[in-house]
Amino acid sequence: MDTYTVVNNEHEKQFEITADGEKAYLVYRFYKGDIAFMHTFVPKTLEGRGIAEALVKAAFAYAETHKQPVMNYCPYVSVYLKRHPEYKKFLDPQYG
Numbered sequence: 001m002d003t004y005t006v007v008n009n010e011h012e013k014q015f016e017i018t019a020d021g022e023k024a025y026l027v028y029r030f031y032k033g034d035i036a037f038m039h040t041f042v043p044k045t046l047e048g049r050g051i052a053e054a055l056v057k058a059a060f061a062y063a064e065t066h067k068q069p070v071m072n073y074c075p076y077v078s079v080y081l082k083r084h085p086e087y088k089k090f091l092d093p094q095y096g
Contacts, residue, residue, distance in 0.1 A: 002049060006058035015058050017051050026055040026074070034092050035063050036071040056080050063090050071095045 014025040024042040069092035
């Protein structure tokens with residue numbers, strides 16, 4: 001898997017990776033002390049390169065560092081959590 005630099009674009013409230021001139025991102029919002037993962041987008045030309053996984057890992061790392069429970073609304077993150085249940089510990093217990 002390639003290594004990607006994930007940027008937290010705080011203005012747009014999304015984690016971003018730019019590769020081959022295209023942008024992939026995971027949109028988040030803040031709600032009552034939690035961070036909500038809303039949607040992940042990877043352009044078709046970048047699919048299959050581990051970019052979505054890198055975005056999700058960065059988002060969970062941010063949540064852990066900032067001690068913010070996660071509310072998940074993103075279908076890709078739901079699939080990721082099934083494959084990597086160790087990340088479920090970050091979910092808000094009231095939500096999950």
